[in-house]
Amino acid sequence: MSSAAQSPPATVSGASYAAAAVTMAHYKAADSKREQFRRYLEKSGVLDTLTKVLVALYxxxxxxxxxxxxxxxxxxxxxxxxxxxxxxxxxxxEMKEKYEAIVEENKKLKTKVNVLKEFMLKIISPLMIKKSKTSLKWIVGEGGG
Structure with missing residues (x-):
């Protein structure tokens, strides 16, 4: 065996213990802050959301x-x-629903207008042909009455 292996362990001075205690306290404070932050992330739903997105990626x-x-x-x-x-x-x-309803109503009204036009042409036009052309123009809107 070598002499280094047989030498007695080095003694630790009081200053070394104090430094070690400060370092341990620093780690405990950091651990405490990390734990508080982890709890905050958990309570706010961040950990759950991140987990779900990472699982989706996986x-x-x-x-x-x-x-x-x-x-x-x-x-x-x-x-x-x-x-x-x-x-x-x-x-x-809501606006899309109203728009669709108005478009549908517009289609129905256009159909009614076309039906009325056909009615006018079938019923009223033969009567007006018997009358003078000026009367027909007045009805259609070409004359001034």
């Missing part, structure tokens, strides 16, 4: 070229909506 059959873009896209979709945006979406949906 389960993706064809991995995207940019994993970061995948995360950004899916995290953007997972964020809670601004209440104003939700109100605007509801208003847009």
């Amino acid at each position: 389960e993706e059959p064809e991995k995207p070229n940019s994993a970061l873009d995948f995360l950004k896209h899916h995290l953007g979709a997972a964020t809670p909506e601004n209440p104003e945006i939700e109100l605007l979406r509801l208003e847009l949906a």
Whole structure:
């Protein structure tokens, strides 16, 4: 055996113990801050959301070229909506329904107008042909009456 292996262990001075205690306290404080931050992320749903997005990326059959873009896209979709945006979406949906109803009503009214035009041509035109051409012009709107 060598002499170095047989030498007694080095004694640690009081200053070394103090430094070790300060270092341990620093690590405990850092651990405590990390733990608080982890709990904060857990309570706010960040850990759950990140886990879901990462699982979705893992389960993706064809991995995207940019994993970061995948995360950004899916995290953007997972964020809670601004209440104003939700109100605007509801208003847009209502406006689309009203628009569709008006388009449908317009189609019906156009059909009625066409039916009335045919009625005018079939019923009133033969009567007007018997009368003078000026009367016909007045009815159609060409004359001034």
